[in-house]
Amino acid sequence: MSASPSPVTHSPSLLRHFDLYRLEQPEQLDDLDYFALIEEPDAVSLVEWGSKFASQLPLDYIQVHLLVDEANPDKRLLELSAKGPRCEELLKRFALAEGLQANEQGG
Numbered sequence: 001m002s003a004s005p006s007p008v009t010h011s012p013s014l015l016r017h018f019d020l021y022r023l024e025q026p027e028q029l030d031d032l033d034y035f036a037l038i039e040e041p042d043a044v045s046l047v048e049w050g051s052k053f054a055s056q057l058p059l060d061y062i063q064v065h066l067l068v069d070e071a072n073p074d075k076r077l078l079e080l081s082a083k084g085p086r087c088e089e090l091l092k093r094f095a096l097a098e099g100l101q102a103n104e105q106g107g
Contacts, residue, residue: 014043021049026056060084
């Protein structure tokens with residue numbers, strides 16, 4: 001039996017940004033109130049340099065990679081990947097809305 005993703009019932013009204021670049025220890029996340037704020041249901045949180053503390057990321061998130069277009073170094077490519085069932089569903093909806101094809105590989 002598999003669990004179905006939580007339905008998206010509303011649009012978040014807050015956008016939070018966490019830049020973890022200068023942090024050195026996971027304990028410093030407490031100073032930012034990271035753990036309380038990252039789980040707010042009415043907010044979208046952007047975590048920059050989240051790979052530094054990968055074990056502290058939520059179980060359900062969308063990872064964003066900005067890449068240099070090798071064919072045109074002045075351009076950037078956006079690569080999105082979902083981690084967790086809710087964000088997999090969100091990313092599929094986004095791809096459909098934008099006329100894109102969702103990659104089913106996950107990860």
